[in-house]
Amino acid sequence: MDNEMMTTSAAMAARRINNSLSGKIMWLPSRNSIPSNLLEPVLENGAYNHPVVIMSNNPSPEGLVEVFLITSFGTRSIDEAFDHKWKHWLHYTPIEPAVHPEVEPLRLIEGSQRLEKQSYVNSRQAHMVQLAALRPHRGSGPGADSIIEQASLKSLKLTSHFIDLFNPRTPKRLRDYKMWEMDHKWRKGEDQAQPLPSGSVVTNPYFPAFSWLAAETPSSQATISQATSTPIYNAPTYNAPTYNAPTYNTHTYDTQAYSGYHQTVSNWRATQHQHRDISSLASWRPSTSAH
Known part of the structure; x- marks a missing residue:
C-alpha cells in the first residue's frame, strides 16, 4: 500500500x-x-x-x-x-x-x-x-x-x-496600472533618445499588438499631441523698478555769537535766559569784611 x-x-x-x-x-x-x-x-x-x-x-x-x-x-x-x-x-x-x-x-x-x-x-x-x-x-x-x-x-x-498581466483573474484596475507604469517608463526613456513626430501613436513594445488587451484598456496606447523635443530654457526677464531717493529740506539755524572767555555758542544749543554777559564776573572777588 x-x-x-x-x-x-x-x-x-x-x-x-x-x-x-x-x-x-x-x-x-x-x-x-x-x-x-x-x-x-x-x-x-x-x-x-x-x-x-x-x-x-x-x-x-x-x-x-x-x-x-x-x-x-x-x-x-x-x-x-x-x-x-x-x-x-x-x-x-x-x-x-x-x-x-x-x-x-x-x-x-x-x-x-x-x-x-x-x-x-x-x-x-x-x-x-x-x-x-x-x-x-x-x-x-x-x-x-x-x-x-x-x-x-x-x-x-x-x-x-x-502583477500578472496575462492572468484573466487579475483585476482590471491592476492591469491598467501596470500597463500605464510600463508604458510611462518606456516612453520616458525613448523620449530622451529619439523624439517622436507630432501625432505619433506610441505602442509599448513590452506588449506589441495586444488587441485583446488594448480593447479592454485604451490607455495602453497614447497619442503624442505635439512633437517631443529637447526643451529650450529661456532665462526669465524682470523689469527692475527704478528707485528715486527721497529729498528732504534741511532746516537752517541762525547762529548768534556770545562773548565770554572767547567762546562762541550757537543759540540753538543754548536755552533762553541761560546765557548772560559774564565779563563783569572777571573782577568779582568775595567779600573780606569781618563780621
Missing part, C-alpha cells in the same frame, strides 16, 4: 513538473542565438545568457511571458558580494541551497533539478520575453526541470508586488 501511494505521489509530481509554467526556471540564451523575430527591443543585453524564472501563469496570445532574472554573483553568496546597507539588498531572493541573512530561500518542488550555483532571483523588475526564445535550464542531478514550489512562488509574488 505504501509503495502504491509513493508511486502515485511521484506520478503527480512528474505531471506537475511537466505541466507547470509559473515558477519554472528556464534559460534565456545569448542575444545572437535568438531569432530576430523573438527578440524584445527593450530587453537590455545584460539580461541575456542568464537563467530566469517564469512568473506568468499563462503566456499571452502573442507568446510573451514575464520573468525575473536569476543571478549567481559568480561563486559568492550575497553576504560576501554586497554590504548589508546595499539599497537592493532585499530585492534578491535566494533559491535553495543559497542563503540570505534576511530573506527566506525559495524551495524547489520535489523531483526538481537543483541549480549548479548559489542563485538569487532579482525581483527588482519583471521582463517580458518570448516563451519560444527560452531554453530548458540544465541544473545538477536527476530531473527534467527546476520548478519553484507554489508556496515559495506565492511569497515571491507578494514581496515583489508582481
Whole structure:
C-alpha cells in the first residue's frame, strides 16, 4: 500500500513538473542565438545568457511571458558580494541551497533539478520575453526541470508586488496600472533618445499588438499631441523698478555769537535766559569784611 501511494505521489509530481509554467526556471540564451523575430527591443543585453524564472501563469496570445532574472554573483553568496546597507539588498531572493541573512530561500518542488550555483532571483523588475526564445535550464542531478514550489512562488509574488498581466483573474484596475507604469517608463526613456513626430501613436513594445488587451484598456496606447523635443530654457526677464531717493529740506539755524572767555555758542544749543554777559564776573572777588 505504501509503495502504491509513493508511486502515485511521484506520478503527480512528474505531471506537475511537466505541466507547470509559473515558477519554472528556464534559460534565456545569448542575444545572437535568438531569432530576430523573438527578440524584445527593450530587453537590455545584460539580461541575456542568464537563467530566469517564469512568473506568468499563462503566456499571452502573442507568446510573451514575464520573468525575473536569476543571478549567481559568480561563486559568492550575497553576504560576501554586497554590504548589508546595499539599497537592493532585499530585492534578491535566494533559491535553495543559497542563503540570505534576511530573506527566506525559495524551495524547489520535489523531483526538481537543483541549480549548479548559489542563485538569487532579482525581483527588482519583471521582463517580458518570448516563451519560444527560452531554453530548458540544465541544473545538477536527476530531473527534467527546476520548478519553484507554489508556496515559495506565492511569497515571491507578494514581496515583489508582481502583477500578472496575462492572468484573466487579475483585476482590471491592476492591469491598467501596470500597463500605464510600463508604458510611462518606456516612453520616458525613448523620449530622451529619439523624439517622436507630432501625432505619433506610441505602442509599448513590452506588449506589441495586444488587441485583446488594448480593447479592454485604451490607455495602453497614447497619442503624442505635439512633437517631443529637447526643451529650450529661456532665462526669465524682470523689469527692475527704478528707485528715486527721497529729498528732504534741511532746516537752517541762525547762529548768534556770545562773548565770554572767547567762546562762541550757537543759540540753538543754548536755552533762553541761560546765557548772560559774564565779563563783569572777571573782577568779582568775595567779600573780606569781618563780621
